[in-house]
Amino acid sequence: MQELIMTDIMQDIKFYDCRVIEGSSTSIILDNGKIEEISRNFTRGAGVRALCGGSWGYTSVEGDIDLKKGVDAASKLAFSMNASTPKEDVELAVINPPEVKDLPEIRIDPRDVSIEEKVDLLKSIENSAKVKGVNSTKVMYLESEFKVEYRSSDGIESGYELMNVGFVVSAVASENGVYQAGRESRFGYGYELFENENVLELAGKAGNTAVELLNAKTPKGGEMPVILDQELAGVFAHEAVGHASEADLVLEGDSILENRIGEQIASPLITIIDDPTLHEFGYYPFDAEGAQSRRTEIIKNGVFNSYLHSRETAAKLGGTPGNCRAQGYSMPIVRMSNTFIDNGDARFEEILEEIKDGMYLIGSRGGQVNTGEGIFQFNAEKGYLIKNGELAELIKDVSLSGKTLEILNHVVLVGNDLKMTAGRCGKAGQLAPVSDGSPHLAISKALVGGA
Numbered sequence: 001m002q003e004l005i006m007t008d009i010m011q012d013i014k015f016y017d018c019r020v021i022e023g024s025s026t027s028i029i030l031d032n033g034k035i036e037e038i039s040r041n042f043t044r045g046a047g048v049r050a051l052c053g054g055s056w057g058y059t060s061v062e063g064d065i066d067l068k069k070g071v072d073a074a075s076k077l078a079f080s081m082n083a084s085t086p087k088e089d090v091e092l093a094v095i096n097p098p099e100v101k102d103l104p105e106i107r108i109d110p111r112d113v114s115i116e117e118k119v120d121l122l123k124s125i126e127n128s129a130k131v132k133g134v135n136s137t138k139v140m141y142l143e144s145e146f147k148v149e150y151r152s153s154d155g156i157e158s159g160y161e162l163m164n165v166g167f168v169v170s171a172v173a174s175e176n177g178v179y180q181a182g183r184e185s186r187f188g189y190g191y192e193l194f195e196n197e198n199v200l201e202l203a204g205k206a207g208n209t210a211v212e213l214l215n216a217k218t219p220k221g222g223e224m225p226v227i228l229d230q231e232l233a234g235v236f237a238h239e240a241v242g243h244a245s246e247a248d249l250v251l252e253g254d255s256i257l258e259n260r261i262g263e264q265i266a267s268p269l270i271t272i273i274d275d276p277t278l279h280e281f282g283y284y285p286f287d288a289e290g291a292q293s294r295r296t297e298i299i300k301n302g303v304f305n306s307y308l309h310s311r312e313t314a315a316k317l318g319g320t321p322g323n324c325r326a327q328g329y330s331m332p333i334v335r336m337s338n339t340f341i342d343n344g345d346a347r348f349e350e351i352l353e354e355i356k357d358g359m360y361l362i363g364s365r366g367g368q369v370n371t372g373e374g375i376f377q378f379n380a381e382k383g384y385l386i387k388n389g390e391l392a393e394l395i396k397d398v399s400l401s402g403k404t405l406e407i408l409n410h411v412v413l414v415g416n417d418l419k420m421t422a423g424r425c426g427k428a429g430q431l432a433p434v435s436d437g438s439p440h441l442a443i444s445k446a447l448v449g450g451a
Contacts, residue, residue, distance in 0.1 A: 012052050012053075012079055012082075013050050013051065013052050013075045013078065013079070013153075014051050014052065014053075015049075015050070015051040015092060015152070015153050015154065016048065016049060016050040016051070016071050016074060016075065016152070016153045017048070017049055017150065017151065017152035017153065017156075017289065017290065018046055018047070018048045018049075018067050018070065018071065018150070018151050018152075019046060019047045019048075019148065019149070019150050019288060019326065019329070019332075020044075020045075020046045020065060020067075020148070020149040020150075021043070021044070021045060021046070021047075021146055021147070021148055021149075021328060021329060022043070022044040022146065022147045023042075023043055023044075023144060023145050023146025023147060024040060024041060024042045024043070024144070024145055024146075025040070025041050025043075025142070025143065025144040025145075026038075026039070026040045026110075026141075026142075026143040026144075027039050027140065027141065027142050027143075028115070028118055028119060028122060028140070028141040029138070029139070029140050029141075030119070030122045030123065030126050030137075030138065030139045030140075031137075031138050032136060032137060032138070033123070033126060033137075035119065038115060038119075043062075043328070044062070044063065044065065045060060045061055045062035045063070045065065045328070045329045046060065046061045046065045046067060046070055046329060047059075047060050047326060047328075047329035047330065047331070047332075048060070048061070048067065048070035048071055048073070048074045049074055049331070049332070050071065050074035050075040050077070050078040051078060051090055051092075052075070052078035052079045052081070052082040053078075053082040053086060053087065053089050053090070054082065054086065054087030054088050054089050054090050055078050055081035055082040055085075055086075055087060055090075056078060056081075056090075056331075057073075057074040057075060057076065057077030057078030057079070057080075057081065058074055058077070058331045059073040059074045059077065060329035060330070061329070062329070090312055090315075091312075091315040091316070092311040092312055092315055093309075093311045093312075093314035093315045093319075093320070093321050095156070095289070095290065095291045095292070095311065095321060096292070097155070097156050097157070097158060097290070098156070098158050098285065098286035098290060098291065098292040098293075099292065100158055100159070100160050100285045100286065101285070102277070102285075103160060103161075103162070103285065104162070104189035104190075104279045104283060105189075105190075106163055106189055106190035106191075106192075107190050107192045108190050108191035108192045108195075109163070109190070109191065110143050110163065110165050110190070110191040111145070112191075113191050118141055121141075121194060121199075122139045122141055122167070124200060125139050125167065125169050125199055125200060125203045126138075126139045126169070126203070127203075128199075128200040128201075128203035128204045128207070129169050129170075129171040129182075129203040129204065129206050129207040130171070130207060131171075131204060131207035131208055131211060132211070133173045133175075133207075133210075133211035133214070134171045134172065134173050134207045134210055134211060135172055135173060135174050136171070136172040137169070137170070137171050137172075137207070138169070138170050139167065139168070139169045139170075139203075140167060140168045140169075141165075141166075141167050142164075142165065142166050142167070142168075142187075143163075143164070143165045143166075144163070144164045145161070145162070145163045145164075146161070146162060147159065147160075147161045148160055148161075148162075150286070150288075150290045152289075152290055156290040158286060158290060160284075160285050160286075162189070162283075162284075163189060163190065164187060164188070164189060164281070164433065165187070165188060165189070165190065165191055165193055166185065166186055166187030166188065166193065166281075166422065167185065167186060167194075167199065168183070168184075168185040169183070169184050169185070169199075169202065169203045169206050170182070170183045170206060171183075171203075171206045171207040171209075171210045172210055173207075173210040173211045173213075173214055174214075175214045178214060180209075180210050180211075180213035180214050180396070181209075181210050181213075182205070182206035182207060182208065182209030182210035182211075182213070182381075183206055183209075183381075184202040184203065184205055184206040185422070185423075186199070186202065186422065187281045187422035187433070188281075188422075189279065189283075209381070209382065212382075212394060213382055213394070213396045215394075216382065216393075216394040216395055216396040217393060217394070217395055217396070218395065218396055218397040218398075218450055219359065219383075219385060219395045219398060219448075219450040220450050221398075221447075221448050221449045221450035222447070222448065222450075223445055223446065223447050223448075224357075224358045224359060224445070224446070224448060225355045225356070225357070225358035225359075225386075225442070225443065225444055225445065225446075226355070226358050226359050226360070226361055226400065226443050226446045226448060227351055227352070227355055227358070227359070227360040227361065227386070227440055227441065227442055227443070228361055228400070228438070228440065228441045228443065229360070229361065229362045229363065229440060230415075230417065230418065230419035230421070230437055230438050230439060230440060231362070231363050231364055231419070231421045231437075232361050232362065232363060232364050232378065232380055232400070233341060233437075233438035233439070233440070233441045234339075234340060234341070234419075234420070234421055234436035234437040234438045235364045235367070235378055235436060236376070236378065236400075236407070236438075237272050237339055237340060237341045237436055237437075237438055238336060238339045238425070238434070238436035239367070239369045239376060239378070240369050240371075240374075240376045240404040240407075241272055241298065241299070241339075241404065241408070242272075242274065242298070242308075242336045242339040242436070243255075243336070243369065243371050243427075244256050244257045244371040244374070244404065245257055245274075245298045245306070245307050245308050246307070246308050246323075246334040246335070246336070247307040247308060247309045247310070247313035247314070247316075247317055247319065247334055248310065248313055248333060248334040249334075249371055249372075250307055250313075250317070251313060251316060251317070253372065254371055254372040255371050255372060256371060256372065256373065256374030256404060256405065257304060257307075260304045261304055261305070261306070261307075262303065262304065262305075263303065263304050264302050264303050264304075265299065265302065265303070265304045265405055265408060265409075266299055266302040266303075266304075266405075266408035266409060266411070267302050267408060267409055267410070267411040267412070268301050268302040269301075269302070269344055269411055269412075269413070269414045270299055270301075270302050270341060270408055270411055270414070271297065271299060271300050271301060271341070271342040272297075272298045272299040272339070272340070272341050272342070273295060273296065273297055273298065273339070273340055273342055274295075274296045274298055274308060274323070274336050274337055274338065274339045275295040275296070275337065275338050275340075276293040276294075276322070276323075276337030276338060277293050277294065277295060278337075278338045278435075280337075280338040280420050280422065280435035281338070281422035281423070281433045281434060281435045282336065282337035282338040282339075282432070282433055282434040282435045283337070283338070284325070284337065286322075287321070287322050287323060287324045287325055287332075288324050288325050288326040288332035289310060289311050289321060289324045289332060291311065291321040291322040291324065292322055293322055293337070294320065294322045296308060296320075296322075296323070298339075299408075302408075306319060306320075307319055308323035308334055308335075308336065309321045309322065309323055309324075309334065310323065310324035310332065310333070310334050311324070313334060323335060323336070323337070325337075325432050326430065327430035327431055327432055330429075330430050331428075333427065333428050333430065335425065335427060335432050335434075336425060336432075336434055336436075337434060337435075338420065338434065338435045338436070338437075339434070339435075339436045339437075340418060340420060340435075340436060340437040340438055341414065341418075341437070341438035341439065341441070342414075342418070343414070343415070343416050343417075343418045343439050344413065344414025344415055344416060344439060345414075345416050346413040346414060346415050346416060346439075346440075346442070347415070347416065348415060348417065348440055350413065351413050351415060351440050351441075351442045352386060352389045352390065352391070353389045354412060354413050354442045355386050355389070355442055356386070356388065356389050357386060357387055357388065358385075358386045359383050359384070359385060359386060359395070359398065359448055360383055360384045360385075360386055360391060361380040361383045361398060361400055361448070362380060362381055362382050362383055362384075363380055363381025363382060364378060364379070364380065364381060365379040365380065365381050366378070366379055367379050367399070369404075374403055374404040374405055375401070375402070375403055375404070376400075376401060376402065376404060377399055377400070377401035377449075378399060378400050378401070379398075379399045380398050380399065380400065382394060382395065382396055382398075383395045383396075383398045395450070397450065398448055398449065398450050399448065399449035399450075400446060400447070400448060400449075401447050401448075401449060402446055402447050407443060407446060410443045410444045410445050410446065411441055411442065411443055411444075412442050412443070412444045413441070413442035414439055414440075414441060414442075415439030415440035415441070416439060417439045417440060418437055418438065418439045419437050419438075419439070420435045420436070420437035421435060421436060421437055422434075422435045423435070423436070
């Protein structure tokens with residue numbers, strides 16, 4: 001990385017840092033058996049921040065990178081903003097240089113696999129999704145490699161490289177003008193993903209889900225006991241709890257968890273963790289501020305334990321930084337990584353017996369959450385009625401809604417079958433790779449939407 005230079009106004013700049021990112025990405029899309037897209041994109045650029053008093057200046061540079069000009073531009077912006085609208089000085093929590101270790105190992109480099117071989121694999125996946133009754137299929141292959149270099153004015157300098165691969169398969173079935181879809185995806189760190197996962201079976205599962213949902217019933221909604229599968233419970237952990245624990249939202253007054261450190265806010269069975277050190281899709285060895293990645297117990301045995309922090313929020317609220325991320329060259333913000341509800345000790349059969357009569361909700365088709373009011377609504381992909389402790393008929397068009405803290409306190413059993421799901425999280429216009437997960441959860445009372 002280039003040596004940086006002191007500018008004329010640097011005596012007023014208390015901090016600056018630079019992130020240089022260089023990489024490439026490949027995508028292949030098959031739509032109903034035809035190649036819709038094969039693309040490869042290259043990128044190189046940098047994001048530069050400077051802090052003057054209580055104001056941040058930020059600039060991004062693409063292509064040929066001149067970090068000296070970047071620092072100068074960011075510094076002038078920070079100086080100008082601080083002069084025109086002075087704010088309370090920003091303090092940054094002290095961090096040590098990160099130790100880059102335990103990077104995900106790649107056994108099969110996807111760059112060594114030909115495009116032709118990748119297309120053949122996608123065709124096999126798509127064929128497996130075309131079960132009887134499926135009208136339309138789509139498969140996408142994604143691959144990215146990137147190198148990150150970081151340097152700050154307080155002497156931190158480090159870097160790392162990562163490689164991601166993954167695929168998404170979707171299938172649509174229709175009958176009498178009614179359409180239903182099934183979807184499966186997997187993401188990892190090497191082409192061995194396609195050996196470790198039974199991708200053809202997953203594709204068939206997507207197709208079968210679409211077909212089965214055509215004849216599924218829409219149940220009557222209401223308040224009742226429910227079981228959440230690992231994916232939907234993971235979405236709840238991420239959206240309803242994880243975002244509310246992000247300290248920037250807390251400082252903005254947009255979190256139900258403000259001023260609740262040390263409070264019992266959930267069932268003692270609930271422990272929720274964010275851990276960027278896990279080799280899941282949200283992995284990073286250090287964050288966008290050069291802070292070492294670390295495991296954070298957001299909730300421990302029902303007690304709210306910690307916010308997720310940047311250096312700025314950690315200094316304001318007291319805490320440990322390491323949760324600041326950025327998409328590409330964007331401004332770093334507080335973000336989750338791999339967020340999950342930790343394992344309990346209940347078997348799925350025990351959970352069914354506990355619920356006895358209610359609903360089993362499976363998968364996620366999006367939803368919404370208000371972190372300030374602590375309310376949410378998520379749509380399940382499908383579900384089953386539960387009668388006398390056994391799964392009964394398949395159901396569709398069901399949703400889960402309610403108040404975050406009430407649901408956390410209505411958890412009566414936590415399964416022993418934690419499973420993670422990879423995806424991307426949006427915040428402030430930025431998408432970050434994340435994973436979320438959970439074991440099965442038994443909830444004594446929840447509001448379920450239906451017919």
